[in-house]
Amino acid sequence: MRNIRVLFEAERIQQKVRELAGQIVTDHPNQELYFITVLNGARPFSRDLQAAVGSRGSYKIHNYEIALQSYQGTESTGQVIVTKDLEDRVVEGKLVFIIEDIIDRGVTMDFLVKYLLEKKGVERVKVVSLLDKPSRRLPGININIDYRGFEIEDLFVVGYGLDFDGKHRDLPYIGVLEQ
Ligand code: IMP
Ligand code: MG
Numbered sequence: 001m002r003n004i005r006v007l008f009e010a011e012r013i014q015q016k017v018r019e020l021a022g023q024i025v026t027d028h029p030n031q032e033l034y035f036i037t038v039l040n041g042a043r044p045f046s047r048d049l050q051a052a053v054g055s056r057g058s059y060k061i062h063n064y065e066i067a068l069q070s071y072q073g074t075e076s077t078g079q080v081i082v083t084k085d086l087e088d089r090v091v092e093g094k095l096v097f098i099i100e101d102i103i104d105r106g107v108t109m110d111f112l113v114k115y116l117l118e119k120k121g122v123e124r125v126k127v128v129s130l131l132d133k134p135s136r137r138l139p140g141i142n143i144n145i146d147y148r149g150f151e152i153e154d155l156f157v158v159g160y161g162l163d164f165d166g167k168h169r170d171l172p173y174i175g176v177l178e179q
Pocket of ligand 1: 100157163
């Protein structure tokens with residue numbers, strides 16, 4: 001049994017979520033918001049973020065979900081495939097917010113931003129990521145994170161949607177698996 005060292009307590013996460021919601025609302029007053037939640041990891045974050053935005057006014061939030069899988073082959077750049085897609089045209093011409101749990105190598109987000117702009121006719125993308133591991137970014141990948149929760153070191157984290165082998169997703173806090 002491996003221990004989990006807590007990095008961000010549940011209350012600290014919730015405080016950060018409220019902070020991010022406040023920034024989004026300030027930047028986009030009185031608007032309909034289009035969220036694209038990246039499954040499965042970003043589900044708790046997106047749910048809490050939507051609630052926090054909703055508590056600040058009468059926002060209409062459209063939430064769509066997408067699932068992606070990235071394979072890291074022998075080459076440094078992974079391949080990404082869409083395993084659950086958006087319905088056609090739901091976000092055409094819109095400003096959309098990608099809601100993601102963590103950006104690591106950046107391969108998944110790089111793919112998704114281009115996919116939405118090029119294949120789904122999205123007008124503009126803003127990236128919302130609870131966690132960011134900038135030291136892990138692959139060379140040549142440049143992600144502009146519009147709303148970022150926490151920057152972390154090169155650690156494998158679990159909890160609050162993040163899993164290791166399908167485990168630990170349900171924890172209300174985020175921690176590091178230890179040997
Ligand atoms: P990237 O394409 O390398 O940026 O990978 C992003 C995806 O890998 C995230 O959406 C997560 O699903 C997963 N991932 C990356 N780092 C971690 C971690 O520390 N814990 C759990 N999942 C992670
Ligand atoms: Mg993810």
